[in-house]
Amino acid sequence: MNNKFLLIVYLFLFTGITARAQTADSANIDRGYLVKVGEQAPDDFELVLTNGTKTTLKQLRGKVVILQFTASWCSVCRQEMPHLQKDIWEAYKNKGLVLIGVDRDEPLQKVQKFHQDMKITYDLALDPGADIFGRFANKKSGVTRNVVINREGRIVYLTRLYDQQEFASMVKVVDALVNNKTASVN
Numbered sequence: 001m002n003n004k005f006l007l008i009v010y011l012f013l014f015t016g017i018t019a020r021a022q023t024a025d026s027a028n029i030d031r032g033y034l035v036k037v038g039e040q041a042p043d044d045f046e047l048v049l050t051n052g053t054k055t056t057l058k059q060l061r062g063k064v065v066i067l068q069f070t071a072s073w074c075s076v077c078r079q080e081m082p083h084l085q086k087d088i089w090e091a092y093k094n095k096g097l098v099l100i101g102v103d104r105d106e107p108l109q110k111v112q113k114f115h116q117d118m119k120i121t122y123d124l125a126l127d128p129g130a131d132i133f134g135r136f137a138n139k140k141s142g143v144t145r146n147v148v149i150n151r152e153g154r155i156v157y158l159t160r161l162y163d164q165q166e167f168a169s170m171v172k173v174v175d176a177l178v179n180n181k182t183a184s185v186n
């Protein structure tokens with residue numbers, strides 16, 4: 001009887017420790033990013049907007065830039081976009097912020113319809129072959145991610161999927177960058 005009791009206690013403890021280790025590991029995963037906060041953002045590409053305008057991150061230096069990696073087929077992107085429109089774009093577009101949705105590997109007409117359907121006013125750019133996406137994240141990983149870049153071209157915040165708490169932290173970081181304050185992620 002005592003051996004059975006000890007075995008059961010051991011199994012509970014072992015299971016608890018294993019589950020806790022997996023939770024800690026999942027909190028530290030890189031979420032598919034190839035870049036890290038603090039690094040200079042890759043800027044060896046051109047963004048072609050749906051209206052035909054072209055720009056680069058080098059040309060946008062001096063502004064706070066958010067690249068939102070998205071696609072029309074992405075339901076989580078569609079969930080996040082109204083928040084980006086209201087809480088980021090409308091709040092900061094006249095304060096030195098540029099927000100560009102980078103649409104992953106879809107043709108111009110589909111991206112234009114997506115832009116119209118979502119009722120957003122920030123620009124969308126084309127990303128044929130997901131080549132721009134591939135400079136920031138593993139091409140096998142998914143969209144719905146935001147890369148916040150400071151005025152000097154350094155990455156200061158990365159998001160993945162749409163999490164309300166993470167999004168609220170991103171808004172605080174953007175507010176601090178736009179208003180030249182120290183950002184607190186808490």
